Amino acid sequence: MPINDSATLVVGSGNYLTAPVGTAMPADLLTPTSPWANVGHTSLEDVFGITSEGGEATTIGSLQNKSLRTKYSARTETMTFTLQQFDTAALKLYFGANAPILPDGSVGVPTSPEPTQSAFLAIFVDGDNHFAFYAPKAEIYRADDMAISDTESLAGLPLGVKPMAYGSNVWTYAITPLGGLLATGASAGTPGTYTPDGADVPATLAALSSVIATPTSAWTTGKYVLLADGTSKAYWNGTTWVAGQAP
Structure with missing residues (x-):
């Protein structure tokens, strides 16, 4: 923690x-x-x-x-x-x-x-x-x-x-927790969005491990979500979160 x-x-x-x-x-x-x-x-x-x-x-x-x-x-x-x-x-x-x-x-x-x-x-x-x-x-x-x-x-x-x-x-x-609301879901987009509304954006790829991807199948070409620094990207390959945007 x-x-x-x-x-x-x-x-x-x-x-x-x-x-x-x-x-x-x-x-x-x-x-x-x-x-x-x-x-x-x-x-x-x-x-x-x-x-x-x-x-x-x-x-x-x-x-x-x-x-x-x-x-x-x-x-x-x-x-x-x-x-x-x-x-x-x-x-x-x-x-x-x-x-x-x-x-x-x-x-x-x-x-x-x-x-x-x-x-x-x-x-x-x-x-x-x-x-x-x-x-x-x-x-x-x-x-x-x-x-x-x-x-x-x-x-x-x-x-x-x-x-x-x-x-x-x-x-x-x-x-209600202090220190921000944890993201529980992420939807594919360019960039994608996190749920619930107002949730803190995960800071690292490891922090995405508990976030459920939508769709749960491999994201299509070009889809991604941004991490907290506003520039780092990640996408769901159908099995795990990977750095970058979907190929």
Whole structure:
């Protein structure tokens, strides 16, 4: 793995948002639009964390090989942050989605609380960089007991967000990488193009090894893609990437 200075992160600001279950991640993470809604003020000290349960390793062996395989149990993860607003919406996130609004406007604490189900998005900004966690389906509920310990700092509601599998997804949440988006595909042209849109152009021929060529058959005469220096060319010969343009 090469050293990539632009892939480091120092959080300068951030936001946590919810939307109906299944809502897609916004195209512009810096200006998410409806139905995404900000949950409110959050802690400057306890910014964000991920805890996990499960994932224990069990070594499975045979008579011939005592350490033949390793099997891991299912792992569940919880994202945590502290909400520092005590309005109705915030209280229902902490005490339960089924917390009733009483006739006097107060929020009742349910005897059998139910977590809030929603899509969840956490966005962190570091100068010109931004970094996000996205779950199309998650359960949000209290992560810890509430305590008001002094009169000089903002009180908070510790929340836990459990990402859940949505639909046929084989993943529960996604993370946007820093340091550029890797190219996963390359289409023949003069020059050709990389996908997804906005992906970083591979710097070397070796960096093309994981890029899928389109078409997968040998590229026709004159076809190529450019490498990051803007002058070096490469083409797909039907088996591997080769320097230059297709003969």
